[in-house]
Amino acid sequence: MSKIISIFNQKGGIGKSTTTINLGAALVKQGKTVLLVDMDPQANTTVGVGIDDEELEYTVYDLLIDKKVKKESILEIIQKTPYEGLEVIPSDITLSNAEITLSNAMSRETILNRILGEIKQNYDYILIDCPPSLGLLSINALVASDGIIVPVATSFFSMKGIKHLIDTITLVQDNLKPELQIIGILINMFDKRKNIAKDLKEQLEEVFGDKVFHTAIRINSQIEYAQDSKTPIIYFDEKCNGYEDYMNLSQEVLKYEW
Numbered sequence: 659m660s661k662i663i664s665i666f667n668q669k670g671g672i673g674k675s676t677t678t679i680n681l682g683a684a685l686v687k688q689g690k691t692v693l694l695v696d697m698d699p700q701a702n703t704t705v706g707v708g709i710d711d712e713e714l715e716y717t718v719y720d721l722l723i724d725k726k727v728k729k730e731s732i733l734e735i736i737q738k739t740p741y742e743g744l745e746v747i748p749s750d751i752t753l754s755n756a757e758i759t760l761s762n763a764m765s766r767e768t769i770l771n772r773i774l775g776e777i778k779q780n781y782d783y784i785l786i787d788c789p790p791s792l793g794l795l796s797i798n799a800l801v802a803s804d805g806i807i808v809p810v811a812t813s814f815f816s817m818k819g820i821k822h823l824i825d826t827i828t829l830v831q832d833n834l835k836p837e838l839q840i841i842g843i844l845i846n847m848f849d850k851r852k853n854i855a856k857d858l859k860e861q862l863e864e865v866f867g868d869k870v871f872h873t874a875i876r877i878n879s880q881i882e883y884a885q886d887s888k889t890p891i892i893y894f895d896e897k898c899n900g901y902e903d904y905m906n907l908s909q910e911v912l913k914y915e916w
């Protein structure tokens with residue numbers, strides 16, 4: 659049974675791309691086939707799995723503006739990565755035009771849903787990296803998804819944004835996709851030596867209960883080194899905390915009861 663999951667939070671720099679890349683790679687390590695969809699013009703997921711975003715002939719933008727969704731054109735745009743079982747629909751900076759180009763398009767919120775519907779069965783999991791905004795690109799991602807993972811940092815400003823984020827998800831559920839589920843809230847860049855981090859973690863667990871993943875991704879500089887060498891941490895260093903945490907997260911995602 660294929661599942662599509664958006665990694666979503668409108669706040670920037672919170673670990674959406676890192677989680678898309680490394681949860682994807684960890685699921686592949688567990689024998690699953692995974693497609694990553696880069697819905698961010700910053701192209702961090704594209705670059706993070708070793709694809710050169712400046713050399714691409716076509717990107718997700720070409721699919722989104724195509725009036726007719728054709729399976730052949732989708733298959734043409736999917737890129738293989740150096741990692742068997744891990745593929746990506748790439749993006750580049752041209753995707754920043756999409757919010758304007760699509761603003762008058764018919765059924766503009768459901769374009770990605772139709773695109774992924776054509777190829778969903780080819781993969782066990784499709785993970786969508788969302789941009790740090792609540793515009794049409796994120797809405798397209800949510801409408802195309804069965805579930806959402808929300809990375810958060812244990813900082814005061816990050817917590818403040820969560821209410822706004824839940825409101826957005828509820829709006830999408832009420833108007834466009836009633837079956838959309840919040841799979842879990844993922845605490846990222848966790849530093850257990852900081853009391854504030856521990857306090858905010860407890861607060862999150864009080865409000866969201868078992869919707870908070872047991873696994874928190876610890877702050878780990880190897881994650882940044884891996885990114886710098888355009889390699890998922892899963893294939894970069896099997897002995898670091900980042901590897902262990904993302905493997906544990908992938909187990910939780912595999913066990914999730916839909």
Ligand SMILES: Nc1ncnc2c1ncn2[C@@H]1O[C@H](COP(=O)(O)OP(=O)(O)OP(=O)(O)O)[C@@H](O)[C@H]1O
Pocket residue numbers: 669670671672673674675676677698700702788789790846847848875876877878879881882885
């Ligand atoms: N657990 C971690 N430990 C250390 N560094 C991390 C961790 N998670 C993410 N980072 C670093 O934090 C930065 C932001 O992460 P990332 O790009 O994944 O966030 P994002 O939410 O996708 O950002 P944006 O909103 O700009 O798309 C990156 O440099 C990344 O390497």
Ligand SMILES: [Mg+2]
Pocket residue numbers: 674675676698700702787788
């Ligand atoms: Mg990102």
